[in-house]
Amino acid sequence: MAMGLASILFLFAIIIGVMLAFARFGKDRNPPPVLVWWHGAFAILGFLILLFGAAFVGLPATANTGVVLLALAALGGLIMHFKYDRKRALIPVPMVWVHGVIALIGFLMILYAMLNIADTTQI
Structure with a gap:
């Protein structure tokens, strides 16, 4: 459940992050601060939930690697x-x-672990 909630929060962070990237690319100014703060807020909340899950519940090794990449x-x-x-x-x-x-690879590793894609091939 922790990985699911964190994934939803990271999806919001990713959407805003893409908006931030497009706001920076090809322009001579940085993105708007309000987007930066929302991006950071969603990412921090998702990361804290993952840390809680890793510390108290335990996460698969793939998810732990994703947490390190997100860090x-x-x-x-x-x-x-x-x-x-x-x-x-x-x-x-x-x-x-x-x-x-780096953030996208970390997110995909967490999504991979959450959906348990590796174990579905054994059916």
Whole structure:
């Protein structure tokens, strides 16, 4: 259940993250702060639920790897926010790509573990 709720929250974060990426690509300005905060809020809530699930319930190894990747993506998001956005400097586009790709891979690993895709082939 923890992975399901976290996945829903991460889906919202992903949708807003795509909007943030398009707001940054090809423009000489950073995305609107309100979207940045909503993106971070959904991602943080999902991440905290996953940490709770990992600590008290236990998650499959694939999901734990996804949590680690999401932690790395979160670190990249914090760097983008505090090193660039708060100082009114443009966020480098490659950093946006790396952040998004790592987060997406982490999310897909959690989705894979939640849906138990590996065990369905044994039926």
